[in-house]
Amino acid sequence: MNQEVNNYLNRLEKWQAELTELRKIILDCGLKENYKWMHPSYSDNEKNIVLIHEFKDYCAILFHKGVLLKDPENILVQQTENTQSARQIRFTDLLVIQELEPTIKKYVKEAIRIEKLGLKLKKKKTSDFEIPEELEQKFEENPNFKKAFKNLTAGRQRGYLLHFAKPKQSKTKLSRIEKSMERIFDGYGLTDCTCGLSQRKPNCDGSHKQLEKTGYNN
Structure with a gap:
């Protein structure tokens, strides 16, 4: 197991148990664990397959080429309108993750197969x-x-x-x-952090609300 991932999970105040469970399930699929983009990332033969990440209202497993998955359970979510390839499975409950373990593994293994076949999405320019x-x-x-x-x-x-x-x-x-x-x-994107407090730069994670509470206007 990757020590940086251990440190990441230990720092979490929310979703720690859920992401730890997702980590176990993904490692059972034979993927290599890394720490990229400030989150646990999992690869096969140096090809990125999935990562796990947390948000305020949910945690998730993200499939980098999720749009190519068959999704028979209709559980994949497009994170934003601008996201073309990646798809998430979102969770808010540890028991649901445990119940869905066979399904999660099925999706992960299909994602591995897609990468081995070299399938790619033709992205819109x-x-x-x-x-x-x-x-x-x-x-x-x-x-x-x-x-x-x-x-x-x-x-x-x-x-x-x-x-x-x-x-x-x-x-x-x-x-x-x-x-x-x-x-x-100013060169910022629609969801970019402009206050400098975000832990998910360049994206905004809502940290600017701390400034609003103190009455400070950046």
């Missing part, structure tokens, strides 16, 4: 995503805003495009764009 008319309008009005948007990473651009395109009403789309302009000029 940023250019494949629709650019809302409201955003095009803002680009015409402010070329510097367009430049700032284009300077974002492809993943951050896709996240904003999905966020802006989701509302049906034009005024709602425009409102979302205007509220995001400052973040875009």
Whole structure:
């Protein structure tokens, strides 16, 4: 077992028992344990298969190529709209994990098989995503805003495009764009941490709420 993973689990104040159980189940599938991206990660022949991670309301096992799994139990979850390949199985109860052990192992073994076969998802490029008319309008009005948007990473651009395109009403789309302009000029993605307190950088984990409680405005 990886000592960094031991340290990670020992530090947890929540979901420790659940993630420890998931760890045991995954190791039973013959995967190698690593510590990557600040979480326990599991690989086969140096190929990443799954990782386990915790959130405020749930913990989860994440399959890096989960979209390619058959999912007969209909338990895989797309974490965000911008997530193309990875899928999660989420948990909030230790007993449920124990009951689902055979299913979890079945999914993990299929994920290993998919990696051994070299199967890959053809991901959508940023250019494949629709650019809302409201955003095009803002680009015409402010070329510097367009430049700032284009300077974002492809993943951050896709996240904003999905966020802006989701509302049906034009005024709602425009409102979302205007509220995001400052973040875009600063080079931040839709879910990036801007307070500097997050333990999941670049993603925000809600640590900014500590600032709100103390009345400090960053």
